[in-house]
Amino acid sequence: MGLFEKKYCDICGEKIRFIGRKVEDGRICKDCSSKLSPWFSERKKSTLDEIKEQLEYREQNREALESFQPTRVLGSFYKVMLDERAKKFIVTQEKRYQDGNPDILDYSMVTGCELDTDEHKTEQKRTVNGKSVSYNPPVYDYSYDFYCLIRVNHPYFSEMRFKLNKSAVHAPNLNTGGVNSLIGNAGVQFGSPEIQQYMDMANEIKETLMGARQEAYDAMNEANAPKTAVTCPYCGATTIPDQNGCCEFCGSPVKK
Numbered sequence: 690m691g692l693f694e695k696k697y698c699d700i701c702g703e704k705i706r707f708i709g710r711k712v713e714d715g716r717i718c719k720d721c722s723s724k725l726s727p728w729f730s731e732r733k734k735s736t737l738d739e740i741k742e743q744l745e746y747r748e749q750n751r752e753a754l755e756s757f758q759p760t761r762v763l764g765s766f767y768k769v770m771l772d773e774r775a776k777k778f779i780v781t782q783e784k785r786y787q788d789g790n791p792d793i794l795d796y797s798m799v800t801g802c803e804l805d806t807d808e809h810k811t812e813q814k815r816t817v818n819g820k821s822v823s824y825n826p827p828v829y830d831y832s833y834d835f836y837c838l839i840r841v842n843h844p845y846f847s848e849m850r851f852k853l854n855k856s857a858v859h860a861p862n863l864n865t866g867g868v869n870s871l872i873g874n875a876g877v878q879f880g881s882p883e884i885q886q887y888m889d890m891a892n893e894i895k896e897t898l899m900g901a902r903q904e905a906y907d908a909m910n911e912a913n914a915p916k917t918a919v920t921c922p923y924c925g926a927t928t929i930p931d932q933n934g935c936c937e938f939c940g941s942p943v944k945k
Contacts, residue, residue, distance in 0.1 A: 703718050712735050725845075747790060751790045754793065759772060766782065766854060767837075768780070777795055801899075802894060803838050808831060833857065835852070835858065924938055
């Protein structure tokens with residue numbers, strides 16, 4: 690096989706420019722690769738059949754977005770949009786949420802949620818006799834990027850890590866501490882309301898998703914619980930209430 694031999698996508702059959710994207714047993718083109726979930730990171734370890742299955746799922750997800758109706762939005766840069774009636778959510782950076790085909794997840798898929806940070810530390814120096822020298826003790830400028838990390842039980846990915854701030858958040862000069870003391874004191878001690886803002890944002894996302902997950906679990910447990918026969922106060926029949934809590938004979942509401 691020559692170095693400049695034409696290569697074709699093993700999924701769509703289109704000609705591949707350059708070398709394409711490797712999968713375990715073939716290559717796919719840039720266009721097919723771009724259709725995979727943005728949270729998916731196991732492409733090179735996936736077979737062509739597994740890639741085809743995911744692409745089918747992604748098309749079904751695109752169609753499902755037509756009926757997704759956000760009723761609550763959390764975050765400002767990346768957004769967590771919740772359809773509270775359907776008990777589903779998406780994470781997107783797009784102005785028009787349908788763009789990019791964001792994965793729709795059930796509340797019950799959430800397994801955890803936490804604040805994650807990247808710290809950038811730069812030492813501040815002073816000039817003495819034309820030379821740059823350190824302060825004693827050293828003084829540092831800190832800046833942070835704040836992320837929300839949602840852990841999920843999903844067929845194609847286990848984490849969704851996305852940025853809360855659009856640009857780096859700078860903290861006042863510190864000679865001790867760093868991210869642990871900033872976050873441990875909620876940023877208030879150092880006069881950093883912007884840090885507090887993103888911490889509050891992450892906590893709101895966490896509390897909302899973990900609460901929604903618990904409600905979904907409670908609803909599933911209630912639906913799967915054995916039904917108890919009761920006496921209908923209207924017709925006197927012994928009945929097992931239907932899914933709406935009504936008598937199976939006369940249709941009147943009864944207590945479960």
